[in-house]
């Protein structure tokens with residue numbers, strides 16, 4: 001019989017790609033989402049392929065009418081512009097929202113995966129970041145609602161595992177990009193594409209030499225799926241370890257789009273990490289997973305998407 005999955009946050013960038021992957025694998029897929037940062041456009045084509053979507057805020061007193069084999073909790077605003085606009089809602093989503101899902105996973109005996117983040121490492125003092133690294137996080141800074149919310153979400157997941165033997169998984173997602181990101185999302189790759197496609201100079205912060213490693217969305221959701229199928233219940237990093245400086249990324253995007261307006265430099269925002277790179281040895285060893293898309297290929301596919309909407 002086909003497996004049944006619930007994706008919380010299924011109308012978001014990553015959630016919609018995960019729903020798509022699960023449908024390809026012949027799952028029966030239901031998504032819940034309150035569209036706070038997601039969109040109907042992301043899921044409309046999937047609804048036509050059989051996705052069932054319900055408008056639910058996971059922080060509310062909701063009750064799932066059906067049972068699932070697998071619950072993926074990807075519901076959370078995730079972009080720096082959201083941290084400014086709705087910090088309390090972000091904390092509530094990680095705390096009350098995730099608890100609601102854990103409780104229902106326990107009742108229906110479902111396996112549940114929590115989408116955590118590389119932000120639990122904060123501005124890391126170890127490079128690259130292994131899962132054992134405990135992080136360097138500000139509890140009071142502008143990103144703390146997200147970083148500390150996700151740390152609490154991980155702790156809550158482990159508490160449900162220890163106290164109630166709920167079958168849990170935790171993925172630490174590193175920077176991911178691709179089609180269906182919001183153009184006004186505030187994250188670097190959508191920012192660069194929108195500026196480049198409008199013929200404007202790309203905005204870099206600091207000296208532009210800070211690095212990030214970017215994972216293409218298809219690789220990321222395949223890693224998340226592989227983790228759900230595995231027996232590993234401790235956190236696993238899923239990301240692409242190849243590092244690029246912001247300047248290198250800006251150059252590639254200007255080249256792809258034919259933008260001749262160059263770049264401008266602004267001061268670095270508070271608490272913005274200087275380096276971020278996953279150690280993915282655990283994912284390779286346990287899941288047999290490694291990213292397949294290089295930056296050039298991923299940016300070409302992302303360019304096609306932004307060209308169609310900007």
Ligand SMILES: NC(=O)c1ccc[n+]([C@@H]2O[C@H](COP(=O)([O-])OP(=O)(O)OC[C@H]3O[C@@H](n4cnc5c(N)ncnc54)[C@H](O)[C@@H]3O)[C@@H](O)[C@H]2O)c1
Nearest residue numbers: 009011012013014034035036037038057058075076173176
């Ligand atoms: N994109 C990345 O690079 C990245 C990196 C690390 C972790 N993550 C995590 O992956 C998940 C998905 O991120 P994304 O980039 O797709 O963001 P996104 O904003 O596109 O998707 C999040 C989705 O969750 C929904 N949502 C938020 N709060 C909700 C609530 N209380 N109830 C119901 N739905 C709610 C939003 O409407 C949206 O559709 C998030 O948990 C995020 O923290 C993403």
